[in-house]
Amino acid sequence: MSNSTQKLTYLQAIVEAQREEMRRDERVILMGEDIAVYGAQSLFDEFDEKRLRNTPISENSFVGVGVGAALTGLRPIVDLTIASFCYLASDQIINQAAKLRFMTGAQLKVPLVVRASTFYNNRTAAQHADRPYPLFMNTPGLKVLAPATASDAKGLLKAAIRDDDPVIFFEDITLWSKKEEVSTDENLLVPIGKAAIKRQGSDLTIVSIAGCLPHALSAAEALEREGIRAEVIDLRTIVPMDKETILTSVAKTGRLVIVDNSHKVGSVASEIAAVVCEEGFESLRKPIQRVAAPMVHVPYNGALEKQLFASKDRILSAVRAIV
Amino acid sequence: MSNSTQKLTYLQAIVEAQREEMRRDERVILMGEDIAVYGAQSLFDEFDEKRLRNTPISENSFVGVGVGAALTGLRPIVDLTIASFCYLASDQIINQAAKLRFMTGAQLKVPLVVRASTFYNNRTAAQHADRPYPLFMNTPGLKVLAPATASDAKGLLKAAIRDDDPVIFFEDITLWSKKEEVSTDENLLVPIGKAAIKRQGSDLTIVSIAGCLPHALSAAEALEREGIRAEVIDLRTIVPMDKETILTSVAKTGRLVIVDNSHKVGSVASEIAAVVCEEGFESLRKPIQRVAAPMVHVPYNGALEKQLFASKDRILSAVRAIV
């Protein structure tokens, strides 16, 4: 196990994860529309077109092609590029990928990874800016990931590729260009189903999802200056959820703010709130606060768009309501 | 306003709602696969094929055809028949129907009703048995209905048809054959966005969704015999949610059990729990209990299938945990 690192952006980390896994295992292939444009360009130098498939614009079918390939010995990564397109493929993801193992009495396995980037705060308007994590939470059979750092993006994607079950991997484009030192160890996986405590604290718990993390951390810093110690948890895996880390933290702090860029109603934040209210009720001292996108669509106008999503200030005002 | 009633099943009530609205307004049309098989047979005696469209098996497109027709002067009812097929049409529902008014700066309106029946407890296995309410909760722009009685089915469907926004109307097939006296008043609408208190009580609140209602009511009866008075609320409208009725009840009882046949994680029950924990926290005396389908798929074997869904006993054991 090597200890060396290299400085990578979140998007580069994703490309490196794919490169390493494609080298390691010839069953891994990558499919999607114009994949070279979405970061995979450098993979074309190393792998041939057999394993790098530019698809026609046929989301439901090319995801289903991934399912069929996964059933028959490959380990496909299917890049939906923009997460708003997942509704076109939700039939193959939900009715097939998520259900086939169960429906065949566990005769089959579906080692499929579907990548989708949440394309918000980017002035592309409502048909491109969805953060549809909730779509895949409610169906059993899927694992749903949403890393917030380059290291986690790499380690989780590698874990997803090696996992024998279907995994939806959400990439947050507000993080794409964020750089950090990332391990070059080819076997360093980030475990699916484990949240990360990014900052210890005892006064209040902030659970953050995907691109909310930088805002949660700056809110925590600001609070620190006021003497309020916030614990910041990066959820990382949406399904299956690491209830234990959240409940342990809330047992300590008694206060919970959840920061989630999906729309508030039926959000990941809603599920976390429900779990804590069910299983951690006795430790809760104040109402749970959800900082989420309001129930309006994402507008084209960039100034308005920005206000829908997580920010240090919105988190702070939620915190103020309970401390 | 007439006071007469007729005895109708839940499914007949739906057909009558359609008949009355088609008579009243020639812009109302009905589309779907084999609609005669799914209850609309008698409409063919009265209306011509222009307004009763048997579609090819093309869910995404025929829902989108409904959208286009709605944009240009019709008021289409599109019957998806079985709710598990909604994933095929979720693109047109979410990316188009729900977003078009907003994205055009309110130049357009989309008076579309999409019907979908939740086909569970019927031995059709996991590709037919979804209760996908959560799919449509998280997207702004849709109204989502789930009536639990014949009268509400009629009154809500009529309200939906007259509404200028896109509405998803879930029919619960475990209720299809349940009969009751239904008003023949053509203008009797059930307001969208209002829950119904089906039984008054002060010790505990049970919020029930769709086909859970008969089970919730028998649980409440059993509790009554023990001297525990449960208030039973039928949610009726999932989006927009009638928070007020729920919060008022919980303010009185301090205890909440939510009964929902969707899968537990990311369920309607989760959203209700989150709302109550956020806005009604001070009145909560005990942890909220969600009685929902566990995170496994619906099996073909009928005996096992039955155990996944709401029952008097499951509700009672949830109640026992908090009273």
Add this chain to the structure above:
Amino acid sequence: MSLDRSQTLELFSRMLRIRKFEEAIIAYNPVGHLSIGQEAAIGGACIALRVDDYVTGTHRSHGHPIGKGAEIKPLMAEIFGKRTGICKGLGGSMHLTDPSCGVIAESAIVGGGFPIATGAGLSIQVRGTDQVSLCFFGDGATNQGTFSESVNMAAVWKLPVIYFCENNGYAVTTSVAKSHGQPEIARRADGFGIPGVVVDGQDAEAVYAVTMEAVERARSGGGPTLIEAKTYRFDEHSNRLAIPIEYRSKEEISYYRRERDPIILYREVLVSRGLSAEVERIEAEVAAIIEEAVAFARESPDPEMGDLWDCMFSNPINMQPFEGQD
């Protein structure tokens, strides 16, 4: 490229197994969508395949694994919802999936099999084997977007896929004439630059011949083919759906049952080739197989709640082995 004697008998046997399997369903456990009347299309196509070739099917799922040569007992137990069923009683009548003989998916979502069969074709191409993938689907399914999306992808990549339409003339109550811009399914092939061929689906050996041609094209890198077998469903859409309208005439139905029964037709062919004794032996064998299978299914235990959890994931994470009922 014609069948030898033992293959013709195997073909007849498989067709008869489908018929008798479903007659047993009607008698003992009337669920589901029957393939009675369509046995020549299914059998003729499958006999052109090797065991390691892939098949995907539909809600009308009984025929495909039987046609592909699957063991009958686990299929029958599945119909009965039993733990010994091929899918442990979790999949049921629309989902008789038997990967041990190459049947990798039976989709009750109409059109759901197109991409999966195409993906199996992609997998074959990437892994470099000489398998093929055959996709069964109905006339109604061709109106799903996945049909053209998938056929096009297979055409672009020259995948070894055979798209095999069991055109029985109807989708539930909707005729091809009322749901297709033009009624010949095979004519859609040209838009994607692949061969499209029509065959009499009641003639088992004719079906075999066109399928074999497509299989050889696929194995040798020639890409996909669309086959339209004209056939007929003798029974109602499903044993469990009441049909309140008459969407096809009684005369039409009785004509097919009388004149175009694929089992009767193929039996006559074999008898005319002097194979009466063999045919009768097969008839006795099949009857015994089905009888045993019904007994096996009836005696088998039901699955248990824990099985539901056990069958969810290959790599379970954060999941109690059995969450109980909540």
Add this chain to the structure above:
Amino acid sequence: MSLDRSQTLELFSRMLRIRKFEEAIIAYNPVGHLSIGQEAAIGGACIALRVDDYVTGTHRSHGHPIGKGAEIKPLMAEIFGKRTGICKGLGGSMHLTDPSCGVIAESAIVGGGFPIATGAGLSIQVRGTDQVSLCFFGDGATNQGTFSESVNMAAVWKLPVIYFCENNGYAVTTSVAKSHGQPEIARRADGFGIPGVVVDGQDAEAVYAVTMEAVERARSGGGPTLIEAKTYRFDEHSNRLAIPIEYRSKEEISYYRRERDPIILYREVLVSRGLSAEVERIEAEVAAIIEEAVAFARESPDPEMGDLWDCMFSNPINMQPFEGQD
């Protein structure tokens, strides 16, 4: 069925408005997907329509409303994200939807417009008017399932819809040759039993002629037509997407820019008909319109948070007028 003098000038003017509108975007607010190079296809198709005919479009949305005769200022303000924009600054560059001139949807979901245009056709048929519905889409979009699903439905019901493909040879970086089983889009029409026709998309009047034929067929109950206009996109896929690979040659691009510019070609036609003076007048007019529109857009106010809530529902229920930020 040929254009009169004033119509030819109007056609030229609309094409030029598209070009100049987008040149202003490049100069002042470089967002979005440009139609430069495709003006003859768009203009030629639209000039065959009445104001009350419907149009649906794509992410490459600027040309369609302009081609349909929309007022320029609200379109430009929309590009700038302003409250005076046609969509109040909420839709933006991919969504210039102007129902006042019949443009009912510009879908940034590739393939999203097929069903909507088809539904408009259904609506026309049910209401019994003699309008038509024209659906613009790209070559790449034909691989979405909605294409065949919708075309088939229009064919079955003989709806008055014209499916108009702006085939510019590429979908982002993917050529038609690499993504279509066979490259001629129009050839897919036959599978659905409707006419398919190919036209030179750089020749505005040729486009007009084939569209007019389809429009007349549609108005008179003859059902849908598929038109494939061969055209070319002069600029990159989008002003905002970096393309790291060379997927089409520089020679190809400069050939089209030099030899096949639809504005230059049509200008020459008009000049050769002795219309120089009129052409020059139009050029001056268009320049002025665009300049004014840019000024208007720049000076206009931004939308406000409350607008987001106001634009959500026609019948708001249980919704505070402005929920604030939560």
